[in-house]
Amino acid sequence: MDITLLGTGCPAVHTERYGAGQLIRHSGVDGDTEILIDCGSGVTQRLVGTGSSGAKLDAILLTHLHSDHVIDIYQVIVSAWHQGRTTPQRIYGPTGTRKFVEGLMAVWKEELDLRIAHEKRPSTAALELDITEIKAGERLQFGEVTVDIVAVDHQPIDPAFGFVFAAPKDAGKDKGRAATKIALSGDTTYCPALIKAAKGVDLLVHEVFVHREMHVVEGVRSAETIAAVAGYHTLSDEVGKVASEAGVGCLLLTHIVPPNSNRDDLLAEVQKSFDGPVLVGEDLMRVDPVSKSVSYGAARLSYA
Numbered sequence: 001m002d003i004t005l006l007g008t009g010c011p012a013v014h015t016e017r018y019g020a021g022q023l024i025r026h027s028g029v030d031g032d033t034e035i036l037i038d039c040g041s042g043v044t045q046r047l048v049g050t051g052s053s054g055a056k057l058d059a060i061l062l063t064h065l066h067s068d069h070v071i072d073i074y075q076v077i078v079s080a081w082h083q084g085r086t087t088p089q090r091i092y093g094p095t096g097t098r099k100f101v102e103g104l105m106a107v108w109k110e111e112l113d114l115r116i117a118h119e120k121r122p123s124t125a126a127l128e129l130d131i132t133e134i135k136a137g138e139r140l141q142f143g144e145v146t147v148d149i150v151a152v153d154h155q156p157i158d159p160a161f162g163f164v165f166a167a168p169k170d171a172g173k174d175k176g177r178a179a180t181k182i183a184l185s186g187d188t189t190y191c192p193a194l195i196k197a198a199k200g201v202d203l204l205v206h207e208v209f210v211h212r213e214m215h216v217v218e219g220v221r222s223a224e225t226i227a228a229v230a231g232y233h234t235l236s237d238e239v240g241k242v243a244s245e246a247g248v249g250c251l252l253l254t255h256i257v258p259p260n261s262n263r264d265d266l267l268a269e270v271q272k273s274f275d276g277p278v279l280v281g282e283d284l285m286r287v288d289p290v291s292k293s294v295s296y297g298a299a300r301l302s303y304a
Contacts, residue, residue, distance in 0.1 A: 001026040001145065001167040001180045002288040003205060005254050006036075006046035008281045011068040014259035018042030018283055020069045022184060022205065022254070023052060026167045028144040035142060036060045037163065037184060039073040047076075049284055054080030054089070055126070058142045062093030063152075063186030064160035065100055074104050077127065078112070085126035092140065094159040098131045105129070136161065144168055150197040152188035154232045162186045162194050164201065169290055180290050183248070187255065189231070190238050195246045202289035204248040205281075207255035209233035210266055214258055233257060236266055240273030249289060250303060254281040277303040 003024050009017030019040020026033045034056050036047070047053050054076045063069060077089055091101060105112075105127075116124055134140070136151035136159065145167045154160035163186070166179045183198035185191075185206040198204050214226050234242065243251040251274055253266070263280045270278050279287065279294065286295040292304040 001165065001182065001290070002286055003182055003184075003203070003252075004050045004286040005205075005252075005281045005283060006043050006050065007040045008254045008256055008283050008285075009040070009068075009259045010255055010257045012257070012259055013041075016283065017256060017259040018046055019071060020255055021046060021072075023047065023050060024145065024165055024182065025052075026143065026145050028167070030143060033058050033143040033145050033167075035145065035147070035165075036076070038063055038069040039071065039076050040068050041071050043072045044075045044079050046283060050286070053083045055083035055085035057089070059090045059092060059140075061140075061147065061163060062091070062097060063162065063184075064094060064154060064157050065096055066154075066157060066187065069187070070100070073101065074108060077105075077129070078108075081121065081124070081126035084123075086123050087125055088128040088130045089126060090130045090132070092132045092134050094161060095133050095135075097133050101129060101131055134161070135159075148197065150194055152186050152194050153191045154187045154189070157187070157232070160186055160188065162188065162191075162197065164197050182289060183246075185234070185242075187232065188234060190234055190242060195242055198246040198248060200247050200249075202249045203252060203287060204243050204246060204250070205252045205254055206239050206242060207234055207257075208236050208239045208253045208266070208270075209257045210236045210261040212236070213261045229257070236261075236269050237273070240270040240278070243270075243274040243276065243278075248276065250277040250279065250287070250292070252279045252281055252287055256281070279303070 006021035007018035021043035024035040140147040148164040150162040181201040294301040
């Protein structure tokens with residue numbers, strides 16, 4: 001099982017860091033499993049960039065319904081239809097997901113009906129959505145991959161979730177033995193519940209707010225704005241403590257706010273409170289916690 005960061009950015013538009021999205025992939029004895037987490041701006045293109053597509057997804061999981069995590073969901077659905085998907089898209093998210101997605105489809109219904117009638121594609125099954133609203137404490141199963149749902153603290157957004165993914169290191173082996181685990185924070189402040197759920201995982205993928213690089217800009221954001229945004233994210237001088245307290249094997253940073261934060265300074269700051277491997281994420285970076293390797297462009301690195 002590995003994870004690819006499709007978008008490492010935030011609501012701020014950036015040409016290097018696209019909107020929030022991650023892809024979990026696992027090769028099991030009964031075939032491959034692909035799970036998309038969140039649908040931020042540009043996720044559709046990033047999926048193709050990593051060799052996947054909406055047509056291949058086993059599930060879409062939504063951590064919460066903030067716009068920067070769901071803005072591309074319609075594009076993923078329609079693109080999957082164009083890509084030849086022959087089964088309904090399965091979408092899992094917090095309370096309100098059904099209303100949101102069905103409302104989105106209703107907005108586009110007239111245009112979509114015209115497109116369906118004119119293009120005469122072999123199937124419209126990809127447009128038939130299977131939506132499940134999930135709760136903290138539940139466990140989902142996709143092939144050999146289990147997903148534990150964790151309530152995180154992103155107030156006033158409630159509920160908001162993190163996820164813990166687990167899969168056998170060896171395809172087809174007992175899922176309770178030698179499992180690889182990847183925890184994903186979603187958007188959250190310092191969260192004891194997430195730390196508890198992420199205890200000992202091989203890889204923690206965590207958001208970060210670099211507060212020293214967020215400045216007041218007249219007419220754009222005030223000191224009050226900055227304090228409000230910081231109030232529901234994990235600060236860059238806290239995220240290393242989260243990884244240390246959870247005792248994780250590696251910390252991978254994503255959802256980097258602001259997206260143009262200095263990478264060297266961020267790395268140095270986090271390393272002060274976590275002595276394990278720290279990776280400052282980039283779009284299309286793929287991390288395999290089994291082999292402890294990183295793929296980014298043509299580069300292949302080991303953090304063992």
